[in-house]
Amino acid sequence: MRRYLVFGVCLSLLSCVHDTVREERLFEQTTRRTSEEEPVEVSALPWRVCLDPGHGGEASGAVAPSNGLRESDVNLSVALKTAELLQEHGIEVVLTRTTDAALVPDNPGADLSGRASFPEKHNAHLFVSIHHNADIVKGSEKNDLEVYCAFRDVGPSLELGQCILNALKSSLKRSSADASLLLPGNYKVLRECRVPAVLVEASYMTSAANASVLATPKGIQDEAEGIAKGILNYVELSPPRFLGGKVESSTSYREWVVSADFSSAFPLDAKTIRAELDGVDLN
Numbered sequence: 001m002r003r004y005l006v007f008g009v010c011l012s013l014l015s016c017v018h019d020t021v022r023e024e025r026l027f028e029q030t031t032r033r034t035s036e037e038e039p040v041e042v043s044a045l046p047w048r049v050c051l052d053p054g055h056g057g058e059a060s061g062a063v064a065p066s067n068g069l070r071e072s073d074v075n076l077s078v079a080l081k082t083a084e085l086l087q088e089h090g091i092e093v094v095l096t097r098t099t100d101a102a103l104v105p106d107n108p109g110a111d112l113s114g115r116a117s118f119p120e121k122h123n124a125h126l127f128v129s130i131h132h133n134a135d136i137v138k139g140s141e142k143n144d145l146e147v148y149c150a151f152r153d154v155g156p157s158l159e160l161g162q163c164i165l166n167a168l169k170s171s172l173k174r175s176s177a178d179a180s181l182l183l184p185g186n187y188k189v190l191r192e193c194r195v196p197a198v199l200v201e202a203s204y205m206t207s208a209a210n211a212s213v214l215a216t217p218k219g220i221q222d223e224a225e226g227i228a229k230g231i232l233n234y235v236e237l238s239p240p241r242f243l244g245g246k247v248e249s250s251t252s253y254r255e256w257v258v259s260a261d262f263s264s265a266f267p268l269d270a271k272t273i274r275a276e277l278d279g280v281d282l283n
Contacts, residue, residue: 047235048092050119052129052189053079054199057102059111062134064211071132071205072100074214078202079130081224082231089232094122109188116192126160126234127197128227129189132214134206143178143210145169146201148185156196158182159237164230168202171226200227 053075055061061071076097083093096103096115103118104111119127135142145168149161165182174180190197202223203210213219248257275282 046090046092047126048094048122048124049086049231050094050096050122050124050127050195051079051083052096052115052118052127054129054131055102056097056100057105059102059108062132062205064205064208064214065138066208066211067215069205069211069215071134074132074205074220075130076100077220078223078227081220082128082130082227085224085228086231089228091231091235094118094124112188113192116189116197117194119193119195119197125195126231127189127193127195128160128164128231129187129197129199130227131199131201133201133204135204140204141207141209143174143204143207144201145172145174145178145180145203146183147181148183148187148190148199148201150190150193150197151184151186153196157190157198160196160231160234161198163234163237164198164200164227167230167233168200168223168226171222171229172202202226 053072055072055075057072059072061075063070076099079095080098083095086093096118102111103114115129116127118124133144133146145165147161147165147168150157161182165180169180185199187199190199203214205211205214210219214223246259248259249255
């Protein structure tokens with residue numbers, strides 16, 4: 001029996017560092033029919049972003065030694081402000097939590113899996129998990145900016161990570177002594193997520209100077225602006241989005257075809273499409 005399955009698109013889009021793409025509009029917006037009767041403008045399709053404020057409830061995450069500030073509280077404040085900024089630009093937002101509560105209390109593994117599956121359940125196109133780091137060295141003032149993209153995803157997750165990293169670098173105006181890193185992440189929330197996903201560690205709770213900043217509205221605002229701007233920069237690239245799919249069979253039921261439909265302002269290159277059957281790469 002022959003079976004065909006096409007379900008994933010792994011595109012290496014233009015990097016956000018290439019500002020000329022946005023400034024010169026090298027690629028015109030196109031339209032794509034989702035049915036025979038209804039043409040839909042790609043630019044008019046709503047984007048939905050899932051923001052994940054890490055930790056919550058009994059899982060407070062890192063705690064700032066200098067002022068007792070809890071990571072879970074900072075994560076939530078930054079996520080709520082980021083959601084507000086995105087909504088002002090017409091982006092739909094869903095959050096894995098909006099209060100100081102774990103998604104799945106008393107079960108860390110299920111909690112992380114629930115966060116990873118949250119965007120797919122809520123039809124979100126992107127997943128951004130918001131965290132703040134800690135250094136094991138006592139008294140450390142390390143305050144690096146780290147953005148982790150989904151491990152082995154050299155397409156959308158990498159591009160999203162680049163966009164957020166660049167925007168945060170600009171928004172936070174960090175000292176040259178602090179590193180700004182884009183790294184592959186094998187975290188459970190990234191590994192199990194089925195949409196482009198990144199985990200952001202915008203700053204360190206263990207830096208006394210940074211903890212004092214995070215305790216202020218401006219500190220929260222600066223991080224939220226960077227994350228929101230990075231997401232908006234990625235959306236402005238008009239990467240493909242999954243619209244739907246269907247399964248068809250021949251009259252003899254000896255052949256099944258699974259097809260997927262994507263919206264895209266870019267002409268899709270068949271060489272960038274990855275096909276899998278039962279977890280086996282068909283390319």
